[in-house]
Amino acid sequence: MFELPSPILEITEASYHAGGRMILENCNLKLYPSEVLAIVGCSGSGKTSLLNILAGRVSPASCTVFRLNGQDMLAGGDPVVARLWRKATGYVTQDAAETLDLNMSACANIARRLFELGLTHAGDALQRAQDRAERLGLPAGRLSEPVRSFSGGMRQRVQIAAAMVHDPEILFLDEPTSGLDSIAQALFLETLMQVRQEGGTAMILVTHDLRIARLIADRVLVMDAGWIVAEAVTDRLMTEPVHPVAKALVEAMI
Template sequence: MTETPLLRVEALTTRYGSRTGCEDVSFALWPGEVLAIVGESGSGKTTLLNSVSRRIEPTSGTVTYTMRDGTPRDLATLTEAERRHLGRTDWGFVHQNPADGLRMSVSAGGNVGERLMAVGRRHYGDIRQVAADWLERVEIPADRIDDAPRTFSGGMRQRLQIARNLVTHPRLVFLDEPTGGLDVSVQARVLDVMRRLVADMGLSAILVTHDLAVARLLADRMMVMKDGHVVEEGLTERVLEDPQHPYTQLLVSSILAV
């Protein structure tokens, strides 16, 4: 690991009126690392993800991101244009519902190509070829390139959303329950594609999931949240094999029991 984290979160708190979404959360994410944020519904994990990715503005605390030139920037100081540029280039965001991350009436190739055009690619033939290559990488048949995502299965839509996000080679990807709405057999294929691409590309990722099996498969490190607070964190295997906090022990015994 390098000496400088890709992302540093310090004392992050987000409140909705009198209700706390997440409180006093701090962590660092290193280049090439996958961090899972786990917990039951209402634990604050999605609020934390949205606060870090600036989809919602936190109440207090700082999020510092190391830009490609090595300069750490407090995300609160970025202009709206700079944030949009980050979202198109250095960051990806994979939604639980693929319809939230795709343009359903645009072809599969067009969904991938739009992201390339957003970073300045203009040659139609090149864009189409890159899109075709990426469809293959996420196991979508090349002859579906001109089909709209609304004609795809749920698993294919999710794999297309992954291709759309990764085609610009981002350094950080936010994964919000990426297999949450899929059948178990479909989940396995999506997870296999995701794990392979994350490893091949050396991506950093923050994964939100309630499924500890998904966290075990994808994440190097894990944070467990309850009632807006982080109650335990550590290497994924350590947390799952030797949970210390009673809440983590309950999660592990109930979800990983077979």
């Protein structure tokens, strides 16, 4: 009988409130090594709030289990926990300006995470940054240019390189193709596919578009009004949606 490996990320009964209202309620999730998990749902369903909790960017109001690589992540003030977040994860946002310094070069932006993790030799950091950028298809001739001169699609690819330069175990992506034109979106998705083919990095991708989830995700969670209402292997969800929200998302894709 096939046995699943131990999850690298696990959260149980997570809830989150903001402004006096419930944002998330009783959310349970497991992420396995090298898995690509998509979180889908309509605007306001709680997708990004859940992602931000999983990535350690905000704390849940309540939660019974929260583990990363077996480490209890509920000890939020522990410096060991904080370092584990930085070392084991990377994060890609909708807007590259949230994580990149647009006045710095692409290479310097990518290398910055290495300095944050304690690497002190600038030459080594910049070389690793260049290697990661080139592996993801960024043109070597433009790595010294400031990010502000790049298109939206290029900025997103720089974000991935910066999030991946330290070889994290988990990459979090929050609507990374939002606002990109169809050509830039296709190039970005090619980059994600390359990351997946390289193996070793699990991903959690938030999107409202099941077509994107279908391209790269192994498994899909569907959210509605702060609850996880459906969970299935991607192909199963596409062909046999049960929950009304899942059905509506599949119909919108057709």
